[in-house]
Amino acid sequence: TCGVGACQRTVQNCVGGVSQSCTSGAPGTESCNNIDDDCDSSTDEGLGVSTCGVGACGSCTVLVDGHPISSCLKLAATLPDGCAITTVEGLAAGERLDPVQEAFLEVGAFQCAFCTSGMLLAVKALLAANPRPTEEEARAYLNGNYCRCGAHPEILQAVQALAGRGA
Numbered sequence: 010t011c012g013v014g015a016c017q018r019t020v021q022n023c024v025g026g027v028s029q030s031c032t033s034g035a036p037g038t039e040s041c042n043n044i045d046d047d048c049d050s051s052t053d054e055g056l057g058v059s060t061c062g063v064g065a066c067g068s069c070t071v072l073v074d075g076h077p078i079s080s081c082l083k084l085a086a087t088l089p090d091g092c093a094i095t096t097v098e099g100l101a102a103g104e105r106l107d108p109v110q111e112a113f114l115e116v117g118a119f120q121c122a123f124c125t126s127g128m129l130l131a132v133k134a135l136l137a138a139n140p141r142p143t144e145e146e147a148r149a150y151l152n153g154n155y156c157r158c159g160a161h162p163e164i165l166q167a168v169q170a171l172a173g174r175g176a
Contacts, residue, residue, distance in 0.1 A: 021095045128151065
């Protein structure tokens with residue numbers, strides 16, 4: 010049984026290719042952090058950019074076992090033990106960029122970079138679920154990821170380039 014503040018759970022996950030352990034207290038306590046608090050995927054201190062914190066923008070998107078979620082809404086302690094959490098840092102293999110990252114670079118699918126990490130991961134999940142999406146399917150899938158500066162046409166161009174390669 011758990012009393013107030015006595016619930017603790019240790020979760021072993023692989024975040025961005027690195028095995029991590031998270032011990033959390035009862036939900037709602039400071040020690041029960043959201044994924045983005047643990048992974049620091051939602052804030053870039055150098056740019057002073059932070060995500061919305063309410064799951065509306067998609068910038069904090071991470072993949073949990075290949076499925077996109079808003080990390081600002083998910084408590085790390087609620088994830089199943091051993092699930093794979095992919096952050097944008099986990100896309101590249103050493104110095105070799107993921108094909109999605111390469112496609113974004115090729116077409117200039119970013120400007121201010123507010124949405125880039127979330128878009129990269131959402132596109133990765135989209136192509137895993139549907140390797141050859143139409144532009145309409147890509148628009149619908151990426152609907153939960155907000156781009157402040159208007160790079161959506163280039164992002165869709167990157168998706169279509171990847172779909173043409175069967176990536």
